[in-house]
Amino acid sequence: MTALDPRQIAKIMGGDVIGRDAVNVPGPGHSKTDRSLSIKIGSKYPAGFVVFSHAGDDPIECRDFVRDALGLGSFRGEQEQERRRAPLSVVVNTGASIVNDKNKDWALQIWQQSVDPVGTIVEGYLRNERGLELGTDIAGRVVRFHGSLKYDQFRRLPGMVCLMRSILSDEPVAIHRTFLDRDTGAKVDRKMLGPAKGAAIKIDPHASLDGRLTIGEGFETTHAARHAGFKPAWALGSAGAIGAFPVLRGITQLTLLKEIDPTSDLKTNECAKRYLRARRHVKVITPNVGTDFNDVWKASQR
Template identity: 35%
Template sequence: MIAWTHYEVGSHRLSCPACGRNDRDKTLGLTIEQDGGGVAHCFRCDLSESFRPERGARLTTPAQPRVKAATAQRYEALSDFGDALWRECKKLSGVGAAYLQARKCVVPPADGDLRFHPSLKHPEGYVGPALVALITDAVTRRPLSLHRTWICADGTKADVEPSRMLLGGHRKQGGVIRLWPDDAVTIGLGIAEGIETALSLAWAHKPVWACIDAGNLTAFPRLTGIQSLVIGADNDAAGIGAAQACAQRWVDSDCEVLVTRQAQNDLNDALREAA
């Protein structure tokens, strides 16, 4: 399973051939000895393999299949843990603001539901700066969950997988990220799936909210008082279908709706390509 003869004497970190997610997911430790032999072990799935030049490789511990445990939803509202984490976050500044600016996004107002954490721990052990967004029920405004994105100041995601995560066990259905607060929403609103897509739409239309994913955008409810809705649609089957379904429901209730179109996958891709 491992190309033993491709590595020099010493220690190496590799992506596990059994459970590795991509080339950056280096959970396999490999050591090559002076005589050409070696040992390897994955700390995630416990794959163990040894190698001797005279007899080749031998799998000493079969890899355990990676089964992602289904996380049962436990919280209908934001947990105490989530609330404490949200309170730790700061207004957008430093690396948080620099990341958005490097991505050609509008930096949202300080009273919106997007904040910055300078040193947030990832489940894989990485600690670094992250954007943290509060997810609230689109109608009742009840806090539901948090959305976290580990970032770098140059506009790239941190070298950790996955770089974006929701809180486990929390409800996100029916939720939105209010990038602009309710009191900024009068008769018009812009929505998109992702945070960066919504903040790209904000160059042309404010205020904007993010719906998190295509499912939530599809089901985005008709809100009283809003007469005009702009949808920043992703250019894939799920994104187009979600935008069309949402638009049709709002049009049927006598609302003016505009759906964006671009050749790229989303508005942020289009902005960065143009820049």
């Protein structure tokens, strides 16, 4: 199959090019102004592209909808022809790498579609619910706003989207979504998307590391620590991620934001022991108010 051109796809399907290899177009049965169907182009995909519906449409229907629009015919029909021509073979594949690649693509598409959070419900959530200022240094670079995140098959909610980068390579690989109530601005839920293992919300850039690093679980907890002067800082997303945090070259002093929770206690100690064995300085901060450092910060502002 010939290489697909995003500009040609956008022209044929009445959509918009959103990246070097990505297009948003109207989904099947949607209006011409709709842009709920994302198309990611790549030779690694069996059809030459992969689709993701932000409206929850059936992925098989969306894939064939795109193929029909581009004159490529039914993917099922093409597969059947190839099956008849090919010799019998057995392929064993767990599908883990394919799923990770697909989720990474979806995550980064959502990140690309998200916008500067200044003046949005995200800024209000951080200030009113968490006692935190967004900060122009992280707005758009680390934190963005999305007005319609798919929460479940029935609901789409606005939310805060944080970019997660590989701890070692700094490559963007996943996102962390905080779903917010459209009316009150309060947190509804949190979810990660993409291969988040071995990744972090690098609130301060990797290049800014100066021998010191503070790590915590949640973005809000870690950002609160930054307000108190603990910089540079990264949020890892979970206690398990803290427990698995590797010893990084150049880090001579690690500060761990412990939470009042048995799992946090266990995983924080695992990480601390790893760094101590590597002859690095370790500081563990335990909250004396509430359950995490954000609670401590909010109490200090009253």
